[in-house]
Amino acid sequence: MNDAPAQPAAAFPIARSLFVFALVYGGMTVLAGFLAVKQVMLGPTGLGVEAGIFAFLVLVVLSSATAQLHGASTANRLVVWGFLPLAMSIVLILLVLRLPADPEMWPQGLEAFQLIHATTPRIMAAGPVAYLVSLLLNVWIFSKLRGSGEGSGSVGLMIRGAIASALSQAIDSVIFITLAFGGEREIGTLIAGQALAKIVLSFVLVPFLIALVVRFARWLDRRPIR
Structure with a gap:
C-alpha cells in the first residue's frame, strides 16, 4: 500500500478572476428573480422598472468583463452554466x-x-428564455464591437459595454414581457417603459462598472498565490 502523501493540486487551475466572477454570477441569477417582485422608480426620470434589473446588470457587467479578459467562448x-442555479432555484x-x-x-x-413566489408558469418560463437570449447577445455584440484589435482601452471598453x-x-x-404577459394585457407601453429604463441604466451605470470590474480582475490575477 502506497502511503506517500498526495501531491497538492494547483492552487488556481483557472484564473482567479474567473473563479470569483463565477461565484458572484451564480448568486446574481437567483437574486434577480427575488428582487423583481418590487417595482422601483429611477429618481427624477419618473421611469419605473422591476428591481431585478440591478442584479441583471451585474450579470451583464460580469459577462462583458469575462469576454474582455478571457474571451467570448x-x-x-x-452564461450557459449560470442558467443552472437559476433552474435549480x-x-x-x-x-x-x-x-x-x-x-x-x-x-x-x-x-x-x-404570494411572492407563486408566480405563474408563463413568468417562470419567460425569465430563463429572456436571460439566455439577452446575455448571449450581450457577449456577442460586446465581442463583435471589439473587432480584431486588443480593444482594451478604457474609453473603448466603456463604449462597447454601453452599446x-x-x-x-x-x-x-x-x-x-411578450412571453409573460402577451395576450393578457396591453404590452406595448410596458415594453417601451421597461426598455427605456434599462437602456438608461445601461448607459449610466454599465460602462463604469465594466471598467472597474476589469481593473479589479487584472489586479486580482496579478496577486501572488499564497
Whole structure:
C-alpha cells in the first residue's frame, strides 16, 4: 500500500478572476428573480422598472468583463452554466410551495411567501428564455464591437459595454414581457417603459462598472498565490 502523501493540486487551475466572477454570477441569477417582485422608480426620470434589473446588470457587467479578459467562448460558457442555479432555484421554489407548511408558522409570513413566489408558469418560463437570449447577445455584440484589435482601452471598453448592454436589455424586455404577459394585457407601453429604463441604466451605470470590474480582475490575477 502506497502511503506517500498526495501531491497538492494547483492552487488556481483557472484564473482567479474567473473563479470569483463565477461565484458572484451564480448568486446574481437567483437574486434577480427575488428582487423583481418590487417595482422601483429611477429618481427624477419618473421611469419605473422591476428591481431585478440591478442584479441583471451585474450579470451583464460580469459577462462583458469575462469576454474582455478571457474571451467570448468563456463568457458564453459562464452564461450557459449560470442558467443552472437559476433552474435549480425555480425547481426548489416549486417544491417548497407544494410542501405543507408548519401549522405554527406566522400566518402573515406564509401568505406573503406564497404570494411572492407563486408566480405563474408563463413568468417562470419567460425569465430563463429572456436571460439566455439577452446575455448571449450581450457577449456577442460586446465581442463583435471589439473587432480584431486588443480593444482594451478604457474609453473603448466603456463604449462597447454601453452599446451591448443597451441593445441586449431592450431585447430582454421584448422577450420577457411578450412571453409573460402577451395576450393578457396591453404590452406595448410596458415594453417601451421597461426598455427605456434599462437602456438608461445601461448607459449610466454599465460602462463604469465594466471598467472597474476589469481593473479589479487584472489586479486580482496579478496577486501572488499564497
